[in-house]
Amino acid sequence: MRLDINWKSIDLNLLVAFSALFETQSVSAAAKQLHVSQSAMSHSLARLRxxxxxxxFERHGHTMLPTERALSLASTVESILDKVTGELLSPKVFLPKDYKGVCRIGLTDYAEFIFSPLLFDDISQQAPHCQISFVNVNRSNYVRLVEEQKLDVVIGSFPDLDARFQSEHLYDEEHVCLFDSNVFGKVxxxxxxxxxxxxxxxxxxxxELVTGIDKHLEQMDESRQVRVAAGNFLTIRxxxxxxxxxxxxxxxxxxxxxFDDQLVMAKxxxxxxxxxxxxxxxSRQHTRDKNIWLRELVKEEIK
Known part of the structure; x- marks a missing residue:
């Protein structure tokens, strides 16, 4: 333990206050969440500063937005609090059949379209009293949404993960051509x-109207005509x-x-x-019983 730090100024309750402020982005809402007065929460924020x-946290309109420093500290604070509650305070054994909380799952558009019905059925069967929240994520926002939405797990294609996350490969997906057989015939x-x-x-x-396919075609001295782009598969269909x-x-x-259509696929x-x-x-949830259960459920359904 470092003795050059003034440990008397450090209070675990300040980390709890930080977590509530980060989640609610409001002094009054954080105070309500922790069942303390608004003045007590303001005092905790002053001590944290x-x-x-x-x-x-800086006021923008009616919202207290986290600074860059707060954003960088959020995962560390949550990790400390998780360790205290998960390892120090001997939590109750997690039983899916009795769980009445929320399972929060982040999915890319692709993963949400394919897997949300299957996951809903499996989770509902094993944890009939819980609620399920499917949150749409992508490569540019998943880190932020994991923090803001308190996501348990995320499913999709995410290269270059940092130390805040752990991962397990599920499968490799291939591509096909999709088109209307009424227009093109039985090709x-x-x-x-x-x-x-x-x-x-x-x-x-x-x-974007350019993908890796276009770069590959360019290397072949060829090109294709991209006529339209849309954000989700249902629109394209x-x-x-x-x-x-x-x-x-x-x-x-x-x-x-x-689907009531005549779309077919070809290589x-x-x-x-x-x-x-x-x-x-x-990573901070790696050893938590609920997260372990949910990860195993996802792997069993998808792999």
Whole structure:
């Protein structure tokens, strides 16, 4: 233990106050959450500011937004509190059948479309009293949403994870061409010439009109005509119906049944890189019983 620190100024309750302020972004709401007066919460914030030498939370309208320093500390504070509650205070054994809280699962558009019904059924069967929140995430916002929404796990394709997360590979997804058989006929295989002559639709959450496929074609001295991009698969599926358009989509999405259309899939005439689907979770929750149970449930359903 470092003896050069003034430990008398450090109070575990200050970390609890920090966590509540970070979650609610409101002094009054944080006070209500912790069952203390608003003045007591304001006093805790003042002590935190002195202790950490930073404003931590600054008022913008009716919201107390975290500073860069607060954002960088949030995961550390949560980790400390989780260790105290999970390892020091001997929590009750987690029993899914008795759990009455919330399972919060982040999914990319792709993963939400495919897996949310299956996960809902499995969780409901094992934990019939819990609520389930599916939160749409992507590569640019998942870190922030894990903190803001208190997500238990996240499913999708997320390269370059940092130390705040742990992960497990679920499977590799391949791509296929999807198009309307009423427009193109019963085509089982598209030639490269056909592929390049047809207008393309892209599933593009960020609205980009260029993907790795276009870069690959450029290396072949070829190009395709991208006509439209949309943020989710259902929109693209609607666009393909009765139009001379094709889309490169994940095979599992193309295979989903229950649509009243004549869309069919065919192998792509060019190589399209597979992408890995992973299950990720906050490192601080790695040993928590609820998180372990939820991870095992996801892996059993998806792998």
């Amino acid at each position: 002195v202790l950490l030498d930073d404003p931590l 089982k295989q598209l030639s490269l010439e056909q592929y390049l002559s047809i207008d393309h639709a892209l599933v593009s959450p960020g609205g 609607q666009l393909l119906c009765q139009r001379k358009l094709l889309a490169i989509v994940p095979k599992r999405m193309a295979q989903i049944e229950g 792509s005439p060019i190589d399209v890189n597979d992408f890995a689907i992973s299950l990720i979770w906050p």
